[in-house]
Amino acid sequence: MRGWKARIGIAGKKRRPVPNSQATANSGPDGGEHGENHDHPSYLRHHFHSVEQQADAANFAMWIFLATEAMFFGGLFTAYLVYRNWYFPAFVAGSHQLNVIWGTLNTVVLILSSFTMAMGVWCAETGRRRGLVLCLSLTFVLGIGFLGIKGIEYREKIEKHHFPGLQYNLSSFLDPQSDPDVFKQYHDKPLSLDMARHTEIYFSLYFAMTGMHALHMIVGIGVLGFMIFRARAGAYTSGHVTFVENFGLYWHFVDIVWIYLFALLYLISRH
Amino acid sequence: MSTNTIVSLPDQSTATLPKDNYLNREYGLLSWLLTKDHKRIAILYMVSLSFFFAIGGAMAGLIRLELLTPQSSLMSSDTYNKVFTMHGVIMIFLFLVPSVPATLGNFFIPMMIGAKDLALPRINLLSWYLYVLGGILVLYTMISGGVDTGWTFTTPLSTHYVNTNVISTCMAVFIAGFSSIFTGLNFLVTIHKMRAPGMTWFRLPLFVWAHYAASVQMVLATPVVAIAITLLMLERTVGIGIFDPTKGGDPLLFQHLFWFYSHPAVYIMILPGMGVISEVISTFSRKRVFGYKAVAFSSVAIAVFGFFVWAHHMFIMGISNYAVLVFSLLSMLVAVPSAIKVFNWSFTLYKGSITFEAPMLYAFGFLGLFTIGGMSGVFLGTAGTDIHLTETYFIVAHFHFVMVGGMLMAFLAGIHFWWPKMTGRMYPAKLSQMAAVVTFIGFNLTFFPQFILGMLGMPRRYASYPPEFQALNVLSTAGASILGIGYLLSVLYLLWSLKYGEVAGDNPWQATGLEWQCQSPPLTENFTEMPIMDHEAYDYAWLESKNRDSRKEEAPSAE
Numbered sequence: 001m002r003g004w005k006a007r008i009g010i011a012g013k014k015r016r017p018v019p020n021s022q023a024t025a026n027s028g029p030d031g032g033e034h035g036e037n038h039d040h041p042s043y044l045r046h047h048f049h050s051v052e053q054q055a056d057a058a059n060f061a062m063w064i065f066l067a068t069e070a071m072f073f074g075g076l077f078t079a080y081l082v083y084r085n086w087y088f089p090a091f092v093a094g095s096h097q098l099n100v101i102w103g104t105l106n107t108v109v110l111i112l113s114s115f116t117m118a119m120g121v122w123c124a125e126t127g128r129r130r131g132l133v134l135c136l137s138l139t140f141v142l143g144i145g146f147l148g149i150k151g152i153e154y155r156e157k158i159e160k161h162h163f164p165g166l167q168y169n170l171s172s173f174l175d176p177q178s179d180p181d182v183f184k185q186y187h188d189k190p191l192s193l194d195m196a197r198h199t200e201i202y203f204s205l206y207f208a209m210t211g212m213h214a215l216h217m218i219v220g221i222g223v224l225g226f227m228i229f230r231a232r233a234g235a236y237t238s239g240h241v242t243f244v245e246n247f248g249l250y251w252h253f254v255d256i257v258w259i260y261l262f263a264l265l266y267l268i269s270r271h
Numbered sequence: 272m273s274t275n276t277i278v279s280l281p282d283q284s285t286a287t288l289p290k291d292n293y294l295n296r297e298y299g300l301l302s303w304l305l306t307k308d309h310k311r312i313a314i315l316y317m318v319s320l321s322f323f324f325a326i327g328g329a330m331a332g333l334i335r336l337e338l339l340t341p342q343s344s345l346m347s348s349d350t351y352n353k354v355f356t357m358h359g360v361i362m363i364f365l366f367l368v369p370s371v372p373a374t375l376g377n378f379f380i381p382m383m384i385g386a387k388d389l390a391l392p393r394i395n396l397l398s399w400y401l402y403v404l405g406g407i408l409v410l411y412t413m414i415s416g417g418v419d420t421g422w423t424f425t426t427p428l429s430t431h432y433v434n435t436n437v438i439s440t441c442m443a444v445f446i447a448g449f450s451s452i453f454t455g456l457n458f459l460v461t462i463h464k465m466r467a468p469g470m471t472w473f474r475l476p477l478f479v480w481a482h483y484a485a486s487v488q489m490v491l492a493t494p495v496v497a498i499a500i501t502l503l504m505l506e507r508t509v510g511i512g513i514f515d516p517t518k519g520g521d522p523l524l525f526q527h528l529f530w531f532y533s534h535p536a537v538y539i540m541i542l543p544g545m546g547v548i549s550e551v552i553s554t555f556s557r558k559r560v561f562g563y564k565a566v567a568f569s570s571v572a573i574a575v576f577g578f579f580v581w582a583h584h585m586f587i588m589g590i591s592n593y594a595v596l597v598f599s600l601l602s603m604l605v606a607v608p609s610a611i612k613v614f615n616w617s618f619t620l621y622k623g624s625i626t627f628e629a630p631m632l633y634a635f636g637f638l639g640l641f642t643i644g645g646m647s648g649v650f651l652g653t654a655g656t657d658i659h660l661t662e663t664y665f666i667v668a669h670f671h672f673v674m675v676g677g678m679l680m681a682f683l684a685g686i687h688f689w690w691p692k693m694t695g696r697m698y699p700a701k702l703s704q705m706a707a708v709v710t711f712i713g714f715n716l717t718f719f720p721q722f723i724l725g726m727l728g729m730p731r732r733y734a735s736y737p738p739e740f741q742a743l744n745v746l747s748t749a750g751a752s753i754l755g756i757g758y759l760l761s762v763l764y765l766l767w768s769l770k771y772g773e774v775a776g777d778n779p780w781q782a783t784g785l786e787w788q789c790q791s792p793p794l795t796e797n798f799t800e801m802p803i804m805d806h807e808a809y810d811y812a813w814l815e816s817k818n819r820d821s822r823k824e825e826a827p828s829a830e
Contacts, residue, residue: 046387053464
């Protein structure tokens with residue numbers, strides 16, 4: 001009957017070994033509990049014990065945020081999976097309307113921008129201010145370049161009335177020969193009216209997925225602009241590299257999403 | 272020997288309010304609107320949540336008033352549709368989802384784990400602003416003509432057939448959703464990275480465990496509803512066709528994506544409430560929570576199972592029979608960890624030294640009502656009975672038992688439990704106990720008749736009903752007014768106590784959490800020195816020996 005009380009009585013006296021964060025908190029020159037007199041860098045926020053804890057927390061937060069982003073795009077990928085299984089011929093025909101050359105070029109641009117971003121993180125970690133500004137600026141330019149190419153592609157689709165909605169035009173799918181550029185390349189057979197209608201689903205997904213991706217690019221480019229401005233003032237090259245690192249993670253994530261989109265949307269019938 | 276865990280409550284008459292605390296360190300509106308202190312943000316949340324709860328409650332009042340008579344006499348059917356939609360949207364997205372996490376969780380998680388603040392204070396403030404923005408959009412929707420799709424935004428009704436403000440409501444849900452994601456993200460990072468020395472995972476209060484599980488769901492489920500309603504908005508505005516059957520799109524896909532969030536959302540709502548109940552029941556029965564690890568892991572189990580049961584909302588919507596079978600089975604599985612919790616709370620009470628302060632009364636209310644709500648869920652998770660009961664008042668009664676009887680009771684239990692810590696003052700004991708009883712009676716009178724109405728086949732979401740249902744509806748409306756009085760009573764005496772309440776002292780309930788070991792109201796930085804956790808959670812023997820030590824220290828000076 002008194003078993004649990006006895007257990008608690010024992011437990012109350014037991015002291016667990018003190019974890020490391022205690023040691024770091026007390027490891028300052030004065031060994032004080034708080035360490036107000038510590039030689040703290042100015043960027044250490046008041047509620048953290050140490051720079052390591054702060055960087056750790058920010059990094060962990062970024063990974064969780066990327067998990068939410070993965071779930072966000074996951075909804076779109078689910079929709080893609082379902083409809084691609086249902087309407088495969090329509091998806092092939094829709095995919096043939098995309099310009100693989102522009103798509104490949106854009107993939108290269110984005111991978112390059114990931115490389116410059118990674119170099120930027122390295123520059124920040126090794127205290128190279130001018131290198132950092134250069135890398136971030138290159139990333140910025142490549143990002144804009146990606147959006148520019150995406151814009152050209154969007155314009156092609158809109159001009160051919162392949163943007164979903166009231167203006168949507170089925171002629172490229174009902175009568176492929178009316179669309180000589182694409183027909184020359186793929187020699188598609190005409191689709192039945194029902195299946196041709198489903199190409200609108202393909203383009204709905206195309207615009208939704210690449211649009212959401214582009215939105216993430218725009219946000220990223222905005223943050224890059226802010227970072228270039230701050231990096232010129234030397235904000236990230238004096239030890240406080242967390243922000244650059246975390247932004248790097250975001251940028252690579254957006255890049256990876258594009259790799260998937262490229263494969264799923266552009267390369268459907270290629271083996 | 273065995274009496275040493277029965278703690279005599281401290282003498283409150285000598286307690287004084289601490290001169291320096293988080294409430295009076297800074298003054299002025301800006302010191303609140305730009306604050307990064309988790310405690311102040313919690314108060315901001317509490318004020319704004321109460322505001323929206325009042326509006327949502329007023330809507331509920333209108334619904335019950337309309338249902339007093341079989342005809343649609345107070346308002347037209349169109350208005351009725353808008354009123355119940357607004358009630359749902361406000362109560363779910365602006366009250367239930369953020370209720371306990373954003374107020375009590377925000378305030379107490381850092382204190383319970385011995386941290387000075389949440390890991391990301393600026394994100395915390397941002398999440399409040401997002402919440403307010405979402406709330407303003409809902410208010411805008413309301414005054415500019417409302418929305419009548421129901422809170423589920425079912426396609427193609429919401430995309431093609433209604434002319435009400437679907438877009439602004441969806442924007443509001445989207446933005447409020449991000450507020451919830453940021454709250455969850457903040458909790459996860461804080462619980463992982465900010466624990467005080469010695470605060471191991473199995474020394475965390477169960478309140479923290481429950482919030483951890485709920486946060487995982489917030490972070491992983493909310494983005495899915497975000498993309499679902501984004502696609503809905505795109506379909507309504509630019510005309511993409513992902514959910515449009517005329518183009519080969521499938522409205523059922525929207526349901527899948529929507530319920531992939533909205534089912535975990537009910538666990539986002541209830542898990543933090545369960546955390547509160549663990550704290551309250553342990554404190555007022557002076558016992559460690561029975562089966563600490565089982566209760567902790569059952570929170571995680573609920574979070575995991577919660578992701579795999581969403582299609583039980585869709586049994587009659589044309590999903591395959593095999594899917595129905597699988598989701599029915601999985602839904603039963605989720606009952607297991609919930610039952611583990613209820614049994615363990617009951618065993619905690621067994622041979623405990625129980626006292627009946629207001630928070631404990633609310634917790635008892637939770638235990639009974641949540642159990643009834645959960646059991647009625649088994650009827651709905653069973654495919655055969657679900658076909659008869661779905662879209663009837665049985666459903667309405669079921670989720671109100673879980674959400675109002677469970678969650679709201681837990682919220683009130685938590686508010687009453689931590690009120691002295693948050694404000695430094697005590698509310699009138701007798702009055703608060705009375706309010707708890709009134710709320711309990713009012714609640715049962717309101718919602719129990721709805722189970723019977725549902726069994727008899729009264730459909731939900733109609734302004735009018737056959738006259739033979741009137742007696743039970745009148746009973747329900749009468750109950751709702753008693754429930755309203757109960758809530759109003761608590762609001763009144765809680766506000767009264769802010770100025771006139773007795774000074775509470777640091778630890779009026781003699782609870783063991785770290786948050787009770789510092790002054791009330793707490794300092795802006797929570798602790799004067801970094802706490803070191805050297806005992807298990809809910810260790811009343813430790814508390815007793817600590818009290819004995821402090822009495823010994825005081826004794827010589829008194830002589």
